[in-house]
Amino acid sequence: MNWLLVVTGAMVGAPLRYLTDRAVQSRHDSLFPWGTFAVNVTGCLILGLLTGAVAEGAAGSRLQLLLGTGLCGALTTYSTFSYETLRLGETGARFYAAANVAASVVAGLGAAFAGVALAQAVWA
Numbered sequence: 659m660n661w662l663l664v665v666t667g668a669m670v671g672a673p674l675r676y677l678t679d680r681a682v683q684s685r686h687d688s689l690f691p692w693g694t695f696a697v698n699v700t701g702c703l704i705l706g707l708l709t710g711a712v713a714e715g716a717a718g719s720r721l722q723l724l725l726g727t728g729l730c731g732a733l734t735t736y737s738t739f740s741y742e743t744l745r746l747g748e749t750g751a752r753f754y755a756a757a758n759v760a761a762s763v764v765a766g767l768g769a770a771f772a773g774v775a776l777a778q779a780v781w782a
Contacts, residue, residue: 667728691742701734706773714781
């Protein structure tokens with residue numbers, strides 16, 4: 659029944675990604691893909707929190723499947739990040755393309771580390 663946990667998480671994560679992306683992007687008059695950036699960084703934070711919670715014994719493998727694999731797997735999107743970065747470069751917005759790559763990596767890793775640290779502070 660592990661697959662059901664993954665499917666359930668994905669059923670929430672996929673529409674949440676779409677709705678969040680559209681809501682965030684509609685508030686910015688910019689070429690930069692703020693919506694995708696927001697969902698990816700949020701997913702990294704959630705996954706960091708979950709990883710820290712599991713490491714401290716506050717969460718188990720079932721929650722990892724539901725939230726980590728299901729929700730975060732559907733919420734975050736490497737393919738859209740790649741596509742949007744490629745399109746920015748192709749349309750001459752190379753600065754935005756480079757900024758998207760740099761900011762996504764730095765913010766994503768920072769959010770994951772912050773999530774782990776927060777979980778350790780709460781459950782250690």
